[in-house]
Each structure stands twice: as C-alpha cells, then as structure tokens.
Amino acid sequence: MPEIPTDAIEGLAPQRARLAAFLKRLIANRSVALGGGLVLFVIALALLAPWVTPYNPLESSFRERLLPPSAAHLFGTDHFGRDVLTRVIYGGRLSLEIGFLVVLATGVFGTLIGGCAGYFRSLDNPAMRLMDAWMSFPAILLAIAVSATLGSSVTNVVIALSLATIPHTARIVRASVLVVREMEYVEAARALGARDTRILFVHVLLNSTAPLIVRLTYVFAIAILAEAVLSFIGVGPPPPAPSFGNIIANGRDFMVEAPWVTIFPGVAIFVVVLGLNLLGDGLRDVLDPRMRI
Amino acid sequence: MWSFVLRRLISSIPVLILVSLMTFGLIWLVPGDPASVFLDASATPEQVANLRRELGLDQPLWTQMLSWYERVLSGDLGESILLNRSVAAAILERLPITLSLAAIALVLAVIFGILLGSLAAVNHGGWGDQSIMTVALLGLSIPDFWLGLVLIVVFAVQLGWLPSGGFVAITEDFGGWAMSMALPAFTLTITQIGFIARMTRSSMLDVLRQDYVRTADAKGLGHGFVVMRHALPNAMMPILTVTGVIAGGLLGGAVVVEQVFALPGVGRLIIGAILSRDFPVIQGGLLMLAVIYLLVNLIVDMLYAVIDPRVRLA
Numbered sequence: 290m291p292e293i294p295t296d297a298i299e300g301l302a303p304q305r306a307r308l309a310a311f312l313k314r315l316i317a318n319r320s321v322a323l324g325g326g327l328v329l330f331v332i333a334l335a336l337l338a339p340w341v342t343p344y345n346p347l348e349s350s351f352r353e354r355l356l357p358p359s360a361a362h363l364f365g366t367d368h369f370g371r372d373v374l375t376r377v378i379y380g381g382r383l384s385l386e387i388g389f390l391v392v393l394a395t396g397v398f399g400t401l402i403g404g405c406a407g408y409f410r411s412l413d414n415p416a417m418r419l420m421d422a423w424m425s426f427p428a429i430l431l432a433i434a435v436s437a438t439l440g441s442s443v444t445n446v447v448i449a450l451s452l453a454t455i456p457h458t459a460r461i462v463r464a465s466v467l468v469v470r471e472m473e474y475v476e477a478a479r480a481l482g483a484r485d486t487r488i489l490f491v492h493v494l495l496n497s498t499a500p501l502i503v504r505l506t507y508v509f510a511i512a513i514l515a516e517a518v519l520s521f522i523g524v525g526p527p528p529p530a531p532s533f534g535n536i537i538a539n540g541r542d543f544m545v546e547a548p549w550v551t552i553f554p555g556v557a558i559f560v561v562v563l564g565l566n567l568l569g570d571g572l573r574d575v576l577d578p579r580m581r582i
Numbered sequence: 583m584w585s586f587v588l589r590r591l592i593s594s595i596p597v598l599i600l601v602s603l604m605t606f607g608l609i610w611l612v613p614g615d616p617a618s619v620f621l622d623a624s625a626t627p628e629q630v631a632n633l634r635r636e637l638g639l640d641q642p643l644w645t646q647m648l649s650w651y652e653r654v655l656s657g658d659l660g661e662s663i664l665l666n667r668s669v670a671a672a673i674l675e676r677l678p679i680t681l682s683l684a685a686i687a688l689v690l691a692v693i694f695g696i697l698l699g700s701l702a703a704v705n706h707g708g709w710g711d712q713s714i715m716t717v718a719l720l721g722l723s724i725p726d727f728w729l730g731l732v733l734i735v736v737f738a739v740q741l742g743w744l745p746s747g748g749f750v751a752i753t754e755d756f757g758g759w760a761m762s763m764a765l766p767a768f769t770l771t772i773t774q775i776g777f778i779a780r781m782t783r784s785s786m787l788d789v790l791r792q793d794y795v796r797t798a799d800a801k802g803l804g805h806g807f808v809v810m811r812h813a814l815p816n817a818m819m820p821i822l823t824v825t826g827v828i829a830g831g832l833l834g835g836a837v838v839v840e841q842v843f844a845l846p847g848v849g850r851l852i853i854g855a856i857l858s859r860d861f862p863v864i865q866g867g868l869l870m871l872a873v874i875y876l877l878v879n880l881i882v883d884m885l886y887a888v889i890d891p892r893v894r895l896a
Binding site: 421522551 | 600724727731734
C-alpha cells in the first residue's frame with residue numbers, strides 16, 4: 290500500500306472540514322431546509338412525471354370534460370377531459386426547465402457584464418448607465434414585448450426572461466466585485482504578474498459568488514412567475530405542451546363552472562416560488578453573515 | 583440643495599438617451615421585415631411597401647433615428663397603425679387609469695408595509711414577527727394575475743359584492759370608481775407589500791440596536807414614541823430605495839392586472855399593440871413607462887436629500 294504523504298492530508302483536511310461545517314450550517318437553517326425540500330420535491334415530481342401519473346397530459350377524453358376533483362382525478366379534469374394533476378406535473382417540467390435556462394443565461398451574462406464593469410474602471414460608468422436604462426422598462430413588459438417580437442418558442446421565452454433579469458443581476462455582481470477587487474490577495478496576484486483576465490475570473494469572480502447565488506435563486510422564482518404571465522397573455526411557450534401559465538390561461542374561460550382547472554396550477558406556482566424564496570432567504574443568511582439578524 | 587437637484591437631473595440625461603435608443607431599437611429585434619410581420623401573408627407587395635414608407639423603414643438607419651428623435655423631442659410619438667390616431671393621445675387618454683391604480687397600490691403597500699415591518703421589528707423573534715414575515719413571504723410568492731382571477735371568482739361571481747372588471751371614471755361616479763378599483767388595487771398591493779415590510783423590518787432592526795435608541799429608552803420616553811420618532815426616520819433610507827425599485831414592479835404589475843380586470847389603461851393598450859405588432863404604440867408606450875419610472879426614482883433621490891442632510895451636502 291503506497292504511503293500517503295502527511296502534508297497532503299493536512300492540506301486537504303481544513304478544506305473538507307470547512308465544507309462539512311458549511312453544509313451543516315446550511316441544513317441547520319430552517320428556511321434552507323424547508324425551501325430546499327419544497328423545491329427538491331417539485332423537481333423530483335417533474336423528473337419522474339411519467340411514473341408518477343398514469344395519464345397522458347395531451348390525451349383528451351370528451352366523456353370526462355370538466356370533472357370536479359375525485360379519487361380518479363385528484364385535481365379534476367379540464368375542458369378537453371385531460372387530467373389536471375398530470376398537466377400540472379408535466380407543466381412543472383417545462384416551467385422548471387425554462388426557469389433553469391433563465392438562471393443559466395442570467396448567471397453567465399450578469400457575471401460577465403457586472404464583472405467587467407466592476408473590474409475595469411473605464412467600463413464601469415457606461416455599463417452601469419446602460420443597466421440603468423435597461424432597468425427602467427418594467428421587466429415584465431420588456432419580457433412580453435421581446436417574446437412577442439421574437440415569436441413564440443421556448444428559446445425565445447428564455448431569451449425574453451433573461452433580458453428582463455440580467456441588468457439587476459449585473460449590478461449585484463458589480464457591487465461585490467468592487468469590494469473583492471480591493472482585497473490583498475488580488476493585489477498579491479497582480480504583484481505575481483497574473484493577467485487581468487486571470488485575476489478577474491479566478492480571483493475576483495470566484496470570491497464574489499455568494500450574492501450571485503442568492504440572486505439567482507430569486508431569478509429562478511421570478512422566471513417561474515413571469516413565464517406564467519407570458520403564457521397568460523398568450524406569448525409564452527407554444528401549445529399544446531402544458532406549462533403552469535398556459536393551464537391557467539386555458540382554464541380562465543371555465544373559472545366559474547370549473548375553478549379547479551385554474552386554482553391548482555396557481556397553487557403549484559405558489560408552492561415552487563415560495564420554496565425558491567425560502568431557499569434564497571436561507572442562503573442569504575448562511576452565505577452572507579453580515580445580513581444575518 | 584439646488585445644486586444636488588441639478589446634478590441629479592444632468593446625470594439622468596445619458597440614461598434617458600439610452601432608454602430612447604433602446605425603444606427605437608426594439609423594432610430591429612423583429613425577425614425579417616416589421617412591415618410584413620404587421621400585415622399578414624395576404625398583403626400585396628405594394629401594401630407592404632406603403633407601410634414601410636409610412637413607418638420610414640425604407641430610409642437609412644441614421645435618418646430613421648434622427649427623425650425619431652426629432653419627433654419624440656417635440657412630443658410626437660407617431661401614429662398608431664391599428665388605431666389610426668396619434669400614439670401620444672391614445673397613451674395620455676389611458677395613462678390616468680394605470681397611474682392611479684399603481685399609485686393607490688403604492689400608497690397602500692408603503693403604509694401597511696412600514697406598519698407591518700415596524701411591528702415585526704419591535705416584536706423581533708416573537709410570534710408576531712414570525713407571522714408577519716410569513717405573510718409577507720406568501721404575498722411575494724403569489725402570481726398576481728392568478729390572485730386577480732381567484733378574487734374575481736370569490737368577490738364578483740360568488741359573493742357579488744364587487745364588479746368582475748371594467749372601469750368607471752372617478753368624475754362620473756366616485757362609488758363606482760372605488761368599486762372598480764378595489765380588487766385590482768388589492769391584488770397589486772398584496773404582491774408588493776412584502777418587499778417593503780421585509781426591508782422595513784431589517785432596516786428597523788439595525789436602527790433599534792443603535793445607542794441613541796437605547797438612550798431615548800433610558801431617559802424614560804415611551805417605547806412607541808421612541809420607535810416612531812427616533813427609529814423610523816433613521817430607518818427610512820433603505821425603505822425609500824425599495825419603494826423606488828418597486829415602482830417599476832408596480833407599473834409592470836398594473837399592466838398585467840389591467841389585463842385580468844379589463845381596465846382600459848396603458849397596459850392593455852401596450853399589450854394589445856404587442857399582440858397586433860403595432861410598433862409605434864409599443865415604442866411610445868414603453869418609452870412613456872420608462873420615463874415615468876425614471877421620474878419616480880428622481881423623486882425618490884430628492885426625498886433622500888430631504889430626509890438626510892448628508893446627501894444634499896455631499
């Protein structure tokens with residue numbers, strides 16, 4: 290058995306112990322546990338959709354139109370006789386997918402814009418004035434306009450929602466880059482001759498991720514809410530694939546005789562967004578001790 | 583004070599220029615030719631060419647931009663393709679509805695948000711704090727348009743207390759106006775109140791730990807008086823900032839809520855224009871709302887200076 294050099298273990302141990310301590314603190318936080326649990330539950334349902342429900346989200350059955358909730362159809366059926374619970378679960382798939390892609394795009398572009406603005410002084414003022422202008426359009430209206438202009442597709446919805454969430458995210462990244470930029474280890478890296486790109490991406494951005502992670506959790510929640518609004522207005526992802534928003538939009542015409550078609554997907558949005566908001570609150574408390582009360 | 587106001591005004595000019603450039607540029611997002619997108623496939627090439635000429639799309643880009651600025655600066659937002667009338671007139675006619683809806687919701691959200699946030703901070707850690715913060719979080723997580731739909735079913739359809747939609751002008755019938763605004767304003771307030779309540783609570787908690795609050799308590803002033811007179815004014819700055827930010831959320835929310843309650847405001851005008859690709863109305867409407875948002879935040883900055891002398895003297 291080869292001998293492991295002791296200094297290697299010593300080098301690893303504190304880092305591992307720190308990670309373990311961090312995870313412990315994370316799980317001990319009530320908001321993280323509750324919010325994370327809710328979000329994981331919904332993600333699991335979405336991923337396991339075909340095994341969770343015996344029905345097909347697109348298959349209509351005219352004999353079973355607008356049935357109230359029962360043992361066979363826990364959330365009732367819609368005007369095509371489709372099982373609402375099944376549609377909500379499959380709708381969650383699409384809504385979560387869109388939310389995840391928006392988080393990804395917002396994370397990448399928000400980091401690039403905010404990071405460059407915060408790090409390169411000459412870019413700061415022009416980039417931030419551009420963000421100010423960008424943010425002065427009501428975000429939801431900007432998303433509706435962009436989605437309608439580009440045409441209805443999942444990709445375009447993702448583009449529209451990302452455009453609405455990038456500027457605020459860039460500002461948050463910039464704010465933390467401004468602080469980290471002045472740290473001594475950044476000065477040390479510069480003294481060692483590291484290039485700007487290396488300093489920015491390896492030293493500065495990696496050390497300013499905490500506010501970004503918190504922000505992206507809220508972006509996920511915003512994206513789920515906004516996708517629903519887009520679908521409701523009629524510029525969301527194209528039918529017939531269900532999303533949280535277009536189930537509500539379809540149910541709207543039957544709100545009086547069959548309120549369950551509208552109420553349950555709304556509750557589903559509420560649960561996911563509540564979970565994400567709780568998770569964001571908890572992450573903020575754990576990651577940013579200054580904010581802890 | 584005046585030099586502060588002047589500096590703030592000057593600094594908003596580049597932002598205004600960028601805002602107008604972005605609204606101008608929106609039309610270039612359209613894949614293909616905006617004129618043929620507006621007209622459907624049955625339009626003849628002449629009709630498309632006519633519309634292109636009308637919209638100025640046959641001109642080179644910089645000419646289009648110049649004439650756009652020339653018009654916008656003189657208050658002319660162009661002609662709606664669909665309504666066949668001036669965009670500015672169409673917007674101004676509907677603006678009071680949107681603004682009053684957003685303003686009512688803003689006032690309610692600020693009053694009750696500050697009240698609830700302060701109550702939570704004073705009862706820090708107790709059940710009052712926890713239940714207020716839970717309610718604030720629930721409000722933040724509800725989809726606004728869905729809440730509107732549910733309220734319509736409960737209060738308009740089932741109970742029949744309030745109208746399910748439509749608008750009554752305040753000049754015609756005050757009672758009718760109040761009834762028509764009640765559900766939309768309530769919907770909007772519920773979804774925005776949480777931001778202010780949460781910010782008030784955390785800002786108040788910071789201030790309540792300050793020495794001068796302890797001193798005021800120690801010299802025997804009533805705690806309620808200390809909270810209202812000493813703590814709250816010092817906690818106002820972050821609350822004001824959030825108020826400026828949610829002004830944008832409220833305008834966007836008003837647009838969506840107008841759609842649910844069939845209120846004939848700017849939001850319905852713009853969304854109708856978006857769905858029918860009436861570009862002059864989309865551009866004019868977006869520009870107008872962005873300018874209103876910038877104005878609100880200008881006022882917020884002025885209020886900073888009123889509340890905190892350090893801002894105006896800096």
